[in-house]
Amino acid sequence: MRVSMDIELKDIPGQLLLALRPVSEFKGNLISVVHHHEKRTPRGTIPVQVVFETKPDKLNDIIASLEESDISIVRIDEKRYFEHGAVILIGHIVHTDIQDTIDSIDNTGYAEIVDLNLSMPKINMPSSASLKIDAVSKEHLAQAIDILKDIAKKKDLLVIEPIKSELGAI
Amino acid sequence: MRTVRVSIIGFGAVGQGVANVLIDKKKYLEDIGLEFKVVAIADSRTAVIDPDGVDLVSVVNRKKTEGTVGDDKLTGLEIIETIDHEVVVETTPTNIVTGGAGLHNMLMAFKKGRDLVTSNKGPLAMKYGELIEAADASGSKFRFEATVGGAMPVLNLARDVLAGNTITNVEGIFNGTCNYILTRMMEEQAPYEQMLAEAQELGYAETDPTYDVEGIDTACKLVILANCVFGMNATHEDVTVTGITKITPEALMLAQNDGYVIKLIGEVNDSRINVAPKLVPIDHPLAVGGSLNVASVQTDLAGPITVTGRGAGSVETASAILSDMISIYRE
Ligand SMILES: NC(=O)c1ccc[n+]([C@@H]2O[C@H](COP(=O)([O-])OP(=O)(O)OC[C@H]3O[C@@H](n4cnc5c(N)ncnc54)[C@H](OP(=O)(O)O)[C@@H]3O)[C@@H](O)[C@H]2O)c1
Numbered sequence: 001m002r003v004s005m006d007i008e009l010k011d012i013p014g015q016l017l018l019a020l021r022p023v024s025e026f027k028g029n030l031i032s033v034v035h036h037h038e039k040r041t042p043r044g045t046i047p048v049q050v051v052f053e054t055k056p057d058k059l060n061d062i063i064a065s066l067e068e069s070d071i072s073i074v075r076i077d078e079k080r081y082f083e084h085g086a087v088i089l090i091g092h093i094v095h096t097d098i099q100d101t102i103d104s105i106d107n108t109g110y111a112e113i114v115d116l117n118l119s120m121p122k123i124n125m126p127s128s129a130s131l132k133i134d135a136v137s138k139e140h141l142a143q144a145i146d147i148l149k150d151i152a153k154k155k156d157l158l159v160i161e162p163i164k165s166e167l168g169a170i
Numbered sequence: 171m172r173t174v175r176v177s178i179i180g181f182g183a184v185g186q187g188v189a190n191v192l193i194d195k196k197k198y199l200e201d202i203g204l205e206f207k208v209v210a211i212a213d214s215r216t217a218v219i220d221p222d223g224v225d226l227v228s229v230v231n232r233k234k235t236e237g238t239v240g241d242d243k244l245t246g247l248e249i250i251e252t253i254d255h256e257v258v259v260e261t262t263p264t265n266i267v268t269g270g271a272g273l274h275n276m277l278m279a280f281k282k283g284r285d286l287v288t289s290n291k292g293p294l295a296m297k298y299g300e301l302i303e304a305a306d307a308s309g310s311k312f313r314f315e316a317t318v319g320g321a322m323p324v325l326n327l328a329r330d331v332l333a334g335n336t337i338t339n340v341e342g343i344f345n346g347t348c349n350y351i352l353t354r355m356m357e358e359q360a361p362y363e364q365m366l367a368e369a370q371e372l373g374y375a376e377t378d379p380t381y382d383v384e385g386i387d388t389a390c391k392l393v394i395l396a397n398c399v400f401g402m403n404a405t406h407e408d409v410t411v412t413g414i415t416k417i418t419p420e421a422l423m424l425a426q427n428d429g430y431v432i433k434l435i436g437e438v439n440d441s442r443i444n445v446a447p448k449l450v451p452i453d454h455p456l457a458v459g460g461s462l463n464v465a466s467v468q469t470d471l472a473g474p475i476t477v478t479g480r481g482a483g484s485v486e487t488a489s490a491i492l493s494d495m496i497s498i499y500r501e
Contacts, residue, residue: 119420130424162449
């Protein structure tokens with residue numbers, strides 16, 4: 001199962017390593033770590049979002065081990081994706097191997113295409129598609145869209161992405 | 171009462187709009203202690219000059235009926251060079267290849283130490299640094315609010331009203347023609363070509379729409395914003411541009427089903443100047459319809475500030491020019 005965990009680290013060296021060790025110790029697989037240095041809490045701690053894969057029966061061990069190391073767990077969620085984004089593609093979407101386009105996002109491990117709507121008006125006319133992307137964080141969503149834009153450039157597709165304030169990257 | 175002598179160089183939609191607002195606002199201006207006395211007007215072929223102030227009503231009528239402003243043969247450039255006055259209103263056509271007559275007019279105005287207010291973005295999008303330098307060297311005041319958002323205040327908002335804030339990002343719709351076409355494509359589920367034709371018929375788009383629909387007009391406005399608000403020294407070649415000609419009605423429908431509209435969005439921040447069609451959530455302040463313009467300014471203290479308004483039109487654009495003129499001379 002995929003687990004997302006918000007933890008808070010004291011601002012002293014070695015804390016991040018201490019927090020990540022139990023995941024590997026119990027054979028978990030780390031997927032992403034987002035360190036929110038700029039969002040320091042009033043308690044002076046640094047919020048960190050960790051996403052990892054683990055066997056369900058190991059989760060309690062990991063939690064116990066973290067608590068032993070005095071690391072505070074703010075939230076645990078088994079749902080992996082928190083950010084949802086949409087993009088529109090225009091061009092010869094099917095001819096240019098739509099599966100390959102989708103795979104390139106799904107293979108990232110931090111984002112996934114969860115919905116696709118295709119509209120093909122006439123043969124040989126450019127078609128349009130809407131893609132829904134889920135990602136583990138805003139930063140990862142923006143990265144996934146960048147990957148999509150790179151592929152689209154090679155395949156001569158037009159990508160219409162959300163405005164910047166919507167992506168929250170300001 | 172402070173009397174300020176004015177020349178209007180270029181007497182088309184905007185130049186005539188300026189004349190009309192000066193007629194309409196005469197009393198208002200007197201009340202704030204200002205008299206703008208127009209001493210010379212030029213179009214592409216003729217001029218009218220009167221040191222005691224030309225009769226604006228009759229020049230506007232003459233331009234309408236005869237197509238010329240007067241019988242004088244002085245060019246706009248010669249007026250700026252030789253006729254005594256304080257402020258040049260430069261409203262000749264935009265040229266983004268050479269800068270056109272506007273570039274020479276502006277440089278001459280600064281050489282002669284005159285102040286200048288303009289709606290002509292060509293010279294600014296090409297030679298911003300050179301123009302600012304020339305204006306500074308002669309102590310000339312140089313204002314150009316109308317070049318970016320028509321009636322919609324963006325430059326003065328960022329520079330004056332939001333003074334003290336650091337602006338981190340500006341994004342918005344800066345071209346009414348594209349907004350009109352995309353809005354209509356969505357309403358009618360009709361292809362681009364059809365709605366372009368409609369826009370041309372209604373006078374929202376030029377016969378050659380390239381400049382608008384390929385995003386070049388938006389790019390020029392962003393360059394001015396980038397230079398004026400972000401202190402860059404960019405030209406329109408520094409902008410990455412994608413226009414609206416490839417947008418399909420199907421794409422607009424798919425976007426709508428997901429809660430978005432598609433708009434041609436211009437975006438400026440420290441790292442990039444970009445024009446591209448983007449998805450805007452239907453309930454977002456940037457999702458304005460028709461031919462409106464809109465700009466959202468992201469600031470460190472005030473957060474996001476969004477303004478919307480008419481990006482073009484004779485009197486609307488003249489409004490921005492008048493407010494620039496007043497801000498130069500009001501005590
Ligand atoms: N229209 C808008 O809503 C709007 C909004 C924002 C910015 N602007 C900008 O404002 C400027 C004026 O726009 P507009 O709509 O008024 O254009 P316009 O209707 O085409 O008028 C241009 C005027 O300039 C004159 N002209 C051309 N070359 C000249 C020269 N060398 N010396 C003196 N006059 C010259 C023309 O003379 P003739 O009359 O003899 O042809 C005409 O009177 C343009 O740069 C435009 O991009 C316009």
